[in-house]
Structures are given as C-alpha cells and as structure tokens.
Amino acid sequence: QVWVRARVATSRKQGKALCFLQLRQSMHTAQAVVFAKEGELVGFAATLPRESVVDVFGEVTLPAEAVASCSQSAVRRLYCVSRAMPELPLQLEDAARSDEQLAADPSLTRVNQDVRLNHRVIDLRTAANQGIFRLQTRGAPLGPARLLSPLGFTEIHSPKMIGTASEGGADVFRVERDAYLAQSPQLYKQMALMADLDRVFEVAPVFRSENSLTHRHGTEHMTEFVGLDMEMTFFEHYHEVLDMLDRTFCAVFDGLNQSHQEELAAARFTRSETDERARARIRERLDARGPESLAEHADTEDMGTEDEKLLGEIVAELHGQDYYIIDKFPAAVRPFYTMPDPTDPRWSNSYDIFIRGEEVTSGAQRVHDPQMLLDCAKEKGVDLSPIYSYVDSFKYGAMPHAGGGIGLERVVMLFLGLPNIRKSSMFPRDPKRLNP
C-alpha cells in the first residue's frame, strides 16, 4: 500500500462501477483502478481533467500479463492536488506521436512547432522531451564538469556584458549604456589562461543578434544558445588539445550510450559509432571527392553547408561513423586570432568536429605572440583597439594554447538525430521568439 503523487494522463470510466486512471510521473506510467465499492470515488475520478495532479493511496498489484512500463494500483483514497483546465491548448498524446506514426496515418492530429513552443510547459512533458532534457544534464554540461575537472580544468564564469563587440559587430545585441552581450567567451577564456589558470571551461549562454530565420536550412540560428567552451595550454603540439576534445566527446557519447538507454529510447536515438575516428586533413576530404560537388573547391576555400553534409555521408560510408574531426582549415576562413600553420601560412592550426555532416565544435591553436596577433589582425582588417586588454594579456608572458567552442543544443540535436534545433532548447530564442 503506497501513496503516489502523479499526473492524470487519462481517466476512463467503465459503467458505474469502474474507472481506470492512467497515472504519469515524468517518463513512467502506471494504471490505477477505482472500484465501485469505493463509493463516490468512481464519479470523482471520472471528472478529473487530464494533466491534473493527484495523490493516490492504494494497493500495488502486478497484472497477470506484463504491460509495458505500467504497474497497477487499486485505489483506496484519491485527492486532487491541482485540477488542470478542462481544455488544454494541446493534447499530450498528439504531441507525443512519433514521425513514423504520423507518416503512417495522415488523419492523426499534428501539433506544429509554434503551438508547441507557445505552450512549451505542456510540450516538455512528452517522454521524448523528458528524455532530451534529462539527458542534457548527464551528457553535455556535466560531461565537461565531471570529466574535465579531475584533469585540472577550472570552470570559469566570464562576463556576458562587454564593452565592445568582440568578434565583428554585425550580429551583436547592444545593451543600454554602450554595453554588448557576448557572442562567445573566446577572449576571456584565453585571458584566464594568461592568468595561469592553465585549463578552463565554461558553460554559459551566448548571444547572436542575426536577423535571418533561414540560416542553414532553417533548422538553426538561435539568437541565444548555450556555449560549452574549453581552452588549455599545451606543451609540445596543439594536437594535445584536439586529443582532449576528442576524448571528451567520446567519453560523453559512450557514457550516454551505456547508462541512459531509457532516455535515449524515449528520444528515439540510434547509437552513433565513435569507436574509430577519422581525423582528416582538409586535403583528405577533397581527395575523397568522388561526388561531383566537392570537386569544385580550391584547396584553400571553405566548404559550404551542403558540401559538409555530403562529406558527412562520405565519412559515414567510408569509415562507418557519424562523428569525425577535420584538422587544418585554410587560414583565410578563420578568425584573426587563429595560429597559422608554421610550415605553410595558407593553412592554420584549426579544426572542426562534426556529427553527421554538421559542425558541432570549432577550435584552433590561438596566436599567443602579441606582435603576431597585431599583424594578423591588421591583415584581416580587424581593429584591436577596443580589446586592448586582450592584446595586452599576451605581453606579460604568454603560454601556447588552444581550445574549442561547442554548441550544446547542436550536439544534443545531432546526437539524438532531432530535426530542429529548437527541440534541444528548453525555451528557444530566435529572431521572432522571446516567449515564453
């Protein structure tokens, strides 16, 4: 005999004598049966709106035949803790249907993305969303904290309000008082290293004030997202840092695959292969060109989004995996603070990490020589005077260092195979959405 607090997922009266309640707690459901001998309880149970919160006192029994994620309880006492509105703005069972179910039956009710986001609190109650956001805790943010902290990383909190647009001013949010919202913690995590913190990471919001809703096949471009940033000094080669990023990703993937089958199942995830990793030089992706469109690139040009997806398919086919790293990008397509390849200045010591053809991490060795930094900025036409503190920080003795920035929502979206980045943001922000 137990007390249970749960939501009423469904309430079904059968004649006068019987009412079946389906109770739900997060990802788990149980059936409760109210019998006629409990008097008015049957009538009361039948009037409970879906999503109401109830306290149930009853006897737990195992049904004779196994029912998926469902145990049964014969109700002795039943209290309504919070009565939901009789008419909900969307039905959970509609929101919970898989794409396969919807494709198989065109007559089913669909809930479009805008309705979901407008009533996000109900939408988030679906098992898929419960899986996504519970998994985010264990995977992404706790991953770096749990994995990197024992390796000597210090978590930092860099300011989001800064005195100037740090990485080009076009897509920045201005705040009253001539302040700007940070587009990334890039300069500050580097400065933290120059303050001898050696290895740092940060998990915090970053802001992009782009106007276009249709950036990259309409699925991304949020004006606010969660950045996972890391930066560390290295001793002999920036590949020490790339190895650290690689190991961290693989550990997070493996950990999620091993320990969170339930959440992964709810989010309909198919395991991504991470056992072998291709770490291709940019030339290699061009040598693998086979498919026609990849052939159009000059070696030192960046690839477009479509080609990146194509490359993702090639890597999946050739190497049998969804996760890979590309090293050595053309210097021209990287920011001024990226270290050139010492053997050939057309290239740079920079890398991206991809999942299924889409970039989730961008990183590089950074220029730590203050004169070289000034020269690189001049060459790219960047005015460094508003960020003199950053430049100065390399004048007081600088450690060689590299790092990377990871978009949390993108990693979760691609790892889980979700079709839209808004699905991996709890309360997404885009050029048209500030609510809820």
Next chain:
Amino acid sequence: QVWVRARVATSRKQGKALCFLQLRQSMHTAQAVVFAKEGELVGFAATLPRESVVDVFGEVTLPAEAVASCSQSAVRRLYCVSRAMPELPLQLEDAARSDEQLAADPSLTRVNQDVRLNHRVIDLRTAANQGIFRLQTRGAPLGPARLLSPLGFTEIHSPKMIGTASEGGADVFRVERDAYLAQSPQLYKQMALMADLDRVFEVAPVFRSENSLTHRHGTEHMTEFVGLDMEMTFFEHYHEVLDMLDRTFCAVFDGLNQSHQEELAAARFTRSETDERARARIRERLDARGPESLAEHADTEDMGTEDEKLLGEIVAELHGQDYYIIDKFPAAVRPFYTMPDPTDPRWSNSYDIFIRGEEVTSGAQRVHDPQMLLDCAKEKGVDLSPIYSYVDSFKYGAMPHAGGGIGLERVVMLFLGLPNIRKSSMFPRDPKRLNP
C-alpha cells in the same frame, strides 16, 4: 632530469658565475640555478623579465634544508617561450601581500582595487586568486552538479533574453528589440517543474542594472553575477526543500574544508563551523534581541543590513557558527509568488540562508495555485499580463514546489572571508566597469 615550462617569478644574478631563477606554476614555485659552466646561459637568464614563460631542462635536486614549496633544479638548457614586457603595470609581489603584511609595514607598495581590475590577468596570478578561482570550480558550481544530479536534479539553461522585466522593471537591462536581460531564472525554473522535470538547477549569469555603486556597504552590487538556482517539487512540506539546500551547503563546505587545504590556505581561510545549525524562526531572532538595535523591529518588518550583521554576530556567539538559516519571513517583504503561511497570512513559507551575517540564499515555497497567484499579484500591485505563460503553466496541473537562489560570488566571498565581492568575480561588472 626534466623539462619544465614555467614563469620566471624572479631572476637574480650573483656575480658572473651564477643566476638564480625562481620559477612559478600557478600556486607552486621552484628554484632553478644556472651555473657559469653553462656558458652564456647565466647572462641570458639574467635578462629575462619577470613573468616571462620559459622552458627549462635540468636536474632536480632536493636542497639539504627544507625550503617551503620549493624544489631546486640545476639548469642545463633554457629557452624563453614568451618574453614579458620589461615594465609590468603591477608587480606580482606587491599584489600578493597579505593585509597583515601591509598593516605591519606602511612603507610597502599597495596595489589598489582599480589597478588590479584594470590589469586583472596579472592580478589573477597571485596565489590567493589562484586559490579563489580554482576553489570555485570544485566548491560552488560543481557542488550542485555533483551533489544534486544523483538526487534526480536536471540542470537547465533558461533564456537570459526575455520579453518583459520579470521581477519589477527598475533595475533591468534592456536589449534592442524590446527584450530584457533576465534578473533571475525564477519564473523559468518554476515552469520547468511544471513541465515535470521535478527537480532542476541552473548555474548562469543574471543581470541587475542598478545605478548605485554604494549598495550595501560598498562591497557588493554587481551588475552581472552568477546565480546558482535550484527548485524542486516536494511531497508533504516545504522543509523537504530547505533540508536539501541545507545539506547541499554543508556538503560543499565540508568537502572544501577537507580536500582543498592548499587553496584555502592561499586564500587565508579560517574554517567555518557548520556542524550545528540554528534554523531560527524570525521571532527567535527578535527574542534573542539583547543588543539594542534589534529591538526596534516590529515582528512583521524586515531587518536592515546592519541588523543582519549584528544577528550574525549574535548567532556566532550563541551557537558558535557562521552559517545559519532563518525561516518564515513576513509576507509583506517577499515577492508575490511566495506562498503565505497557511496558519497565519502575515507570515510566509520563506527562508534565507546566511553566512557571517550576510544573506547568500533567498528562497521560499511558491504559490502553485493559479487563482491564488493572481490574487497575490493583485494585492501587491503586480501586473501579470506580460508573463501570462508563467501564470498559465499552473493551470495545467501544478505540483507544490519550493526552491532558492544562491549568489555564487557572495558565497565564495563570505566563505573565504574576502573583503570585497569583486575579489570573487573573475572579471567583475559594476555600474562603472565593463572592462576588461
């Protein structure tokens, strides 16, 4: 024989034959000796500016007599990785002096707070600052993550850009596009609970656009700080939540005291007593009034800052501890969403957590009944129409819940006994500071 990369803390030439280098890595120092037989190395070593980064190859020896945190290395090879400017904007040894040292010798050079913050990257290299920021990782942010996650808490990332000022509009930063920077994740963490995430926490920046620099004896009032927020549903009583907060704080304190002696020593910390805790009703603090100024309060008035400090001294004296909780604040001094005490509406189910007479956490049971929420808002003259999503979230079945908000910098400042909140913020922001 080892390779070491380190900073040159000092370089002292002795005659033509000998140069002593003091090398530093974060909180550790070692002495390196360059002998004349290594030829030009002595002259080269003598020209290295302080704070330069060097690679040293040499033989490690233990000196005959113990030297505090110092091992010795006879240098065979020496490369300068990065040469610091010969003239630094501040000397590390000046910045590193303790208050006791400064008090004992008025002739010593002092580095004022503004100079420190303007050149924060150098200031952060002092052992005290290395201790503060390394300890922040292990204590505060990782504390909740490590402790709360196994207890079923989900880490969330709520939006910082919102459609309206959520908690009174006076001290809010406006962003272009009629957006506002969040003053706290309060409404969103409650909404996450209403989305069945049960227990959530968040570690993220919050923004306060106050104009006054002198709020609360001049040591605090930052325009941006790190909020540690938690919120959870409870079954029978909101003290379940207060117990969770209490246990979390004590576990973090105990963990830091046990495992981080080195950092605590560098930050000159004296252990705070957390073994016994007073959890006083607000009446109790008035009954303990002894000192005159506390007697002036009516029961349902809030206390001023000075009285809070006085109370802190009383509790320290009576109970021998620096950490305590006060429960049951007057309803009038709490926000509209605070649950009134069901037995007496002059009081509310709300609590603060104090360290050394200063509040570090404010929390309460929240109103989860939508009609009661509307009534409470009306009574306090709060217009809820801009946050209808928040009110609506309680209409679809609501769980009783409570939580709290913790100021990271305040906890670190008070735990370590630091005199100014800027010392526990890596790159602090106040009404006059946006750089570096």
